[in-house]
Amino acid sequence: MPRLFYFPWVKGLCPWTRKSGMRLTRERFHRMSAFLALAGCLTAAGEAPVPAENILLPAPSECRSDVSVPVRLPLRLAVYAPGRDAGTVEALLNILNAQGIVTGLSMTGDRNSADVLCSLEGEPMKTEEGYEMRLESRDGGRGVLHLRAAAPQGLFYAWQSAVQILNANRTEGGFSVPAFSIRDVPRFEWRGIMLDVSRHFFTMAEVKRMIDTMSLFKLNRLHLHLTDGPGWRLEIKKYPLLTTMSAWRVPLANGEWNWQEVKLAIQENDPEATYGGFYTQEQMKEIIAYARNRRVTVVPEIELPGHAYAAMHAYGELVCDGVNFPVEGKKGRDTVCMGRPETMQFVKDVVDELKTIFPPGSPIHLGHDEVSTESWRNCKYCQSRLKGLNENSLKALGRDFLRQVAAYVRQGGYDAIVWDEGGELEADKHIFVMAWRGNDFAAAAARKGHPVILAPSSHFYFDYYQSAGSTEPKAIGGLIPLKQVYGYELPELSPEEVVKVRGLQANIWTEYLYNMGLVEYMAWPRALALAERAWSDCDPRDYRSFRARAAMALKLLEKLAVKYGPLGEDE
Numbered sequence: 001m002p003r004l005f006y007f008p009w010v011k012g013l014c015p016w017t018r019k020s021g022m023r024l025t026r027e028r029f030h031r032m033s034a035f036l037a038l039a040g041c042l043t044a045a046g047e048a049p050v051p052a053e054n055i056l057l058p059a060p061s062e063c064r065s066d067v068s069v070p071v072r073l074p075l076r077l078a079v080y081a082p083g084r085d086a087g088t089v090e091a092l093l094n095i096l097n098a099q100g101i102v103t104g105l106s107m108t109g110d111r112n113s114a115d116v117l118c119s120l121e122g123e124p125m126k127t128e129e130g131y132e133m134r135l136e137s138r139d140g141g142r143g144v145l146h147l148r149a150a151a152p153q154g155l156f157y158a159w160q161s162a163v164q165i166l167n168a169n170r171t172e173g174g175f176s177v178p179a180f181s182i183r184d185v186p187r188f189e190w191r192g193i194m195l196d197v198s199r200h201f202f203t204m205a206e207v208k209r210m211i212d213t214m215s216l217f218k219l220n221r222l223h224l225h226l227t228d229g230p231g232w233r234l235e236i237k238k239y240p241l242l243t244t245m246s247a248w249r250v251p252l253a254n255g256e257w258n259w260q261e262v263k264l265a266i267q268e269n270d271p272e273a274t275y276g277g278f279y280t281q282e283q284m285k286e287i288i289a290y291a292r293n294r295r296v297t298v299v300p301e302i303e304l305p306g307h308a309y310a311a312m313h314a315y316g317e318l319v320c321d322g323v324n325f326p327v328e329g330k331k332g333r334d335t336v337c338m339g340r341p342e343t344m345q346f347v348k349d350v351v352d353e354l355k356t357i358f359p360p361g362s363p364i365h366l367g368h369d370e371v372s373t374e375s376w377r378n379c380k381y382c383q384s385r386l387k388g389l390n391e392n393s394l395k396a397l398g399r400d401f402l403r404q405v406a407a408y409v410r411q412g413g414y415d416a417i418v419w420d421e422g423g424e425l426e427a428d429k430h431i432f433v434m435a436w437r438g439n440d441f442a443a444a445a446a447r448k449g450h451p452v453i454l455a456p457s458s459h460f461y462f463d464y465y466q467s468a469g470s471t472e473p474k475a476i477g478g479l480i481p482l483k484q485v486y487g488y489e490l491p492e493l494s495p496e497e498v499v500k501v502r503g504l505q506a507n508i509w510t511e512y513l514y515n516m517g518l519v520e521y522m523a524w525p526r527a528l529a530l531a532e533r534a535w536s537d538c539d540p541r542d543y544r545s546f547r548a549r550a551a552m553a554l555k556l557l558e559k560l561a562v563k564y565g566p567l568g569e570d571e
Contacts, residue, residue, distance in 0.1 A: 048067075049067070049070050049169050049176045049177055049178050050168045050169055050178075051065035051067055051178045051180065052065050052161075052165050052177075052178070052180045052182065053065055054548065054549065054552075055164050055165055055168045055549060055552055056161055056164055056165065056182075056549065057164070057217060057528060057531065057532060057546075057549040057550060057552070057553045058217065058218060058531050058532040058534075058535035058536040059532060059535075059536040059538050059545075059549075060161065060182050060183070060184035060536070061183055061184045061185050061536075061537075062182065062183040062184070063180065063181070063182050064180060064181045064182075065178045065179065065180040066178060066179040066180070067178045068178075069137055069178060069179040070141070070176050070177070070178055070179075071135050071136070071137045071141065071142075071143030071176070071177050071178070071179050072141050072142050072143060072174055072175070072176055073115055073142070073143050073145065073166070073174055073175040073176075073177065074115060074173075074174045074175075075104055075170075075173070075174045075175070076104035076105075076106070077102075077104065077105050077106075077115040077116050077145075078106060078107075078108040078110075078113065078114050078115050078116070079093060079105055079106065079107055079108065079114060079115070079116040079117075079118060080107070080108050080109070080110065080111045080114035080116070080117050080118070081107070081117075081118040081119065082119060084120075085118065085119060085120045086107065088120065088152050088155070089107065089118045089155070090107050091293070092152070092155065092156060092159060093105040093106065093107065095293055095294065096159055096163065099163070099212065099216070099560075100559065100560065101163050101167055101216075101556060101559055101560070102162075102163045102166050102167060114144070115143070115144060115145065116144070116145045116146075116147065116162075117144060117145070117146050117147070118147045118148075118155060119147075119148050120148075120149060120150065120151065120152065120155060121148065121150070122148070122150055123150045126185070127150070127154070127185050127186070128149075128150055128151035128153045128154060129151075129153045129154050129157060129185065129186050129189075129220075130149065130150065130154050130183075130184060130185035130186070131147065131148065131149040131154040131155060131157055131158035131161075131182075131183075131184055132146075132147075132148045132149070132158075132182065132183050132184075133145070133146065133147050133148070133158050133161060133162065133180075133181075133182045133184075134146045134179075134180065134181040134182065135177055135179050135180050135181075136179055137179055143177070143179075145162065147159065147162065152295075153295050156215075156294070156295045157184070157218055157295070158184075160215065160216055160217075160218060161182065161184070163216070163556075164552075164553070164556065165177060165180075167555075167556060167559075168552055186218070186534070186535045187534060187535055187536060187537045188501070188502060188503035188504060188534050188535070189502055189503055190220075190221055190453050190502045190503025190504070190505065190534075191218065191219045191220050191221060191503055191504060191505075191530075191531065191534035191535060192219065192220070192221030192222070192223055192299070192453070192455075192503065192504070192505035192506070193210070193214060193219060193221070193222060193223065193462075193505065193506050193507075193508065193523070193527060193530075194223035194224075194225055194301075194455070194505060194506070194507040194508060195207070195210060195222065195223070195224055195225065195508050195510075195519070196225040196228070196507075196508060196509045196510040197224055197225060197226060197233050197510070198225055198226065198227055198228035198229075198230050198231045198232070198233055198303075198310070198510075199228065199230045199231070199509065199510045199511055200510040200513060200514045200515075201231065201233060201247075201276050201277040201278070202516055202519070203277070204279065204283050204286065204287055206516040207222075207224075207287055208287065208290050209516065209562075210222065210516075210519075210520075210523075211287075211290060211291045211294055211296050212294065212560065213520075213524070213527075213557065213560065213562055214294075214296060214527070215294035215295060215296055216556060216560075217527070217528060217531040217553065218531060218535050219296070219527065219530070219531050219534070220295055220296050220297060221296065221297050221299055221503075221505065222291060222296050222297070222298050222299065223299040223301060223365060223505065223507075224298060224299065224300055224301060225301045225303070225509075226279075226300055226301055226302060226303075227301070227302050227303045227307075227308070227310060227311065228303050228307045228309075228310065229262055229307055229308075229309035229310060229334055230249060230262045230264075230309075230310070231246060231247055231248075231249060231264070231276050231278075231310055232246040232247050232278065232310040232311060232314070233247060233277070233278045233279060234278060234279055234281075234284060234300065234357075235278060235279065235280045235281050235284075236349070236350055236353050237281070237353060238349050238353065239314065239315065239346070239349070239350070241268070241314035241315065242310070242311065242314050242315075243278040244265075244268040244269070245264060245265045245266075245267065245268055245270070245273075245313065245314050246264055246265070246310040246311065246313050246314045247276045247277060247278040247310075248264065248265040248270065248273040248274065248275065248276040248277075249262060249263055249264045249265065249273050249275055249276055250263040250272050250273055250274075250275065251274060251275040252275070262309070264309075264310065264313050281353070281356070281357050284298075284300075284357050285357055288357070288358060288359070297362065297363075298358070298362070299362065299363050299364075299365055299417070300354055300357075300358060300362075300364060300365065301364075301365035301366075301367060301417075302347075302350055302351075302354070302364070302365070302366060302367065303367035303369075304336060304347060304366055304367050304368065304405070305335050305336045305338065305343075305367075305368070305371055305398065305401060306334055306335045306367070306368070306369065306370055306371035306372060307334055307367060307369070307370065308334055308335060308336045309333070309334040311336065311346070312325065312334070312336060313325075315342075315346065317340060317342040317343075317346075318336045318337060318340070318342065318343055318346060319336075319337060320335075320336075320337040320339075320375040320376065320378075320379035320381070320382060321337070321378075321379045321380045321381055321382075322375075322378050322379060322380075323375050323379070333375065334372070335371055335372050335373070335374075335375055335376070337375075337376075337379060337381055337382060338376055338379075338381075338382045338385055338397035338398070338400075338401055339376075339379060339380070339381025339382040339383070339384055339385035339386075339397075340381045343401075344401075344404065344405075347405055347408075348405075348408055351364065351405070351408055351409055355412055355414065358414075360412055360413035360414065361413055361414070362414060362415075363414065363415040363416070363417050363432065364409050364414050364415070364416060364417065365417040365418070365434070366402070366405055366406070366409070366416055366417065366418050366422070367418065367419060367422075368398070368402060368418040368419055368421055368422030368425075369418075369419035369420075369421045369422070369436070370421065371398060371421065373394040373395070373397070373398070376394050376397055377394065382394075382397060385397060385400075395425060398422075398425055399425040399426065399427045400427075402418065402422055402425055402427040402428070402431070403427040403428055406418075406427065406428050406430070406431050407428070410430070415432055416428075416430075416431050416432065417431065417432040417433075417434055417453070418431055418432070418433060418434065419433075419434055419435075419436055420433050420434065420435040420436060420437055420441040420442070420445060421437075423435075423441075423444075423445040423448070423450050424441075424444075426448065429448055429449035429450055430450075430451075431450060432450065432451045432452070432453060432502070433445035433450040433451070433452050433453070434452075434453045434455050434505065435452055435453065435454055435455060435456065436455045436456065436457055436461075436507065437456070437457065438456045438457070438458055439454075439456060439490070439491035440491070442454050442456070442491050442501075443491040443492065443493060443497070445500075446491075446493055446497040446498075446500040446501065447493075447497055449500070450500065451500055451502050452500050452501050452502065453501075453502055453503055453504070453505050454488075454490065454491075454501060454503070454504050454505070455504070455505040455506065455507055456488070457478075457507075458480075459480060459484060459485055459487075459488040460480075460485065460488070460504065460505065460506040460507060460530060461478065461480060461506070461507055461509070462480070462506050462507065462508045462522050462523050462526050462527070463475055463476050463507070463508055463509040463510065463511070463512070463513060463522060464476065464477065464478035464479060464480045465477070465478060465479045465480070466479075466480060466481055466482065466522065466526060466565050466568070467479075467481060467565070467566070467568055473512070473518055473521065473522075474512050475512055475522070476509065476511050476512060480526070481568060482525055482526055482529055482547075482550075482567065482568055483543055483568075485506075485526045485529040485530060485533075486529040486532070486533065486540060486543055486546055487540045487541070487543070488504075488533055488540065489540055503534055504530060504533060504534040505530075506523075506526070506527060506530045508522065508523060517563045520562050520563040520564060521563045521564060521565050522565065523564075524554070524557060524562065524563075524564035524565065525550050525553070525554060525564055525565065525567060526565075528546075528550045528553055528554075529546065529550075532546060547567060550567060551567060554567070
């Protein structure tokens, strides 16, 4: 148990006086920040060390700083870990050095001379992602930083917090940091961002770049929208036309999006279709490994049964009887046939190959949003299947399809996810529901017993405009400023229902975001607000404290050459 800091000299002002024994929770965290900053100004000449409370984003569960005790650390930190943990810690240091914000980290076998002591032991905060950290002063003011976690995930997050604190307190000769003690645990297990790589393809290096920035702020799910009408982006060896034809299209002028005319390659190596790309299975495995080392899980999405034009374009046996194909954009023309046996075989084959790429425990997203049933109405195969189910509603076809696919996905330890339209079908309450249409749909799914991920378009669609300024790049529409993201509040749920909420996710659709610079500009700083709402149980009304810490966080992004939008003036 780390030593805690008490300040009897500020009794009555400080929320953790010795008499009360109170701890600085997230609710008190922000109220204390301004006071600590003032206190710091009184203890040092020139630029005072910045307490952890004024830096960390997302805000930790508990944090105590002693601004009267400045602690010195060298620029090149020697790190000690017990023998059983040394390999894990050394691998972590390699990642941090490559990150490039705090460098010169190296292992030492001498515990007494080490600047940082790391250990994997116990159950800090009773979660694998939780951690404890404290900075204390030795004789002469030189410090030692203690990091402890129950699992490598927690130790990774402890280090990311340390990176933020050290970077904000860098001096010419090292670091000068007020003594502190932190205990931290995430609010939610799922803290995600979805990147649409179908409408515009992003390279493996660009995806890795997003993983790096996400992990810095404890975001841990990268959901890749791999398939949609405009392109299929993952190699499936049994169906090569998905990538030789359906991964390529005729370039769109000036990056403008044309909803009605997505012209995919009409043959292999079509010379007119030069825009696009895909990930080989080996490349995706490399992305997964890269993400895993940064404690990010990659979530693949195969969009079905709607938004399936790219798959149908390559394999006509997925098209309903009587449907004139291939013209995308017309109602009812991008939904696979529910009656042909080839459809289910195709899906199972794709899932089988996903399982060779993504490790057990990975979620697999099955789409199921905005599904038009029009083509099923007059299809002899669909009608025959409907009759066999002894059902009259066309939705029964979608429900039966989803039930079969979800059961197949779960074999081998995988979770199935759908958008909230799929949750309405009541196919299987074990299916995760990603609620994009708002809190009402999220609440309905939770009441039915589904695990729920909150991704409302009202707050977390980062392809919407972030300001009304005339200089903003073209977006699909809507307006979601930073303050609105930070102000998101969960739906009203009973205690039994609220435990079904697994986390939050922002979605970045890329109709108009045709390069990574635009993606980053739209993602940050809004993703900082998402990170804090997903990790920290802070008061969403305490926006001022968040903005101050967000301004410091953006300086980290500058070091990584990440583009970002302005904080704005929405005080």
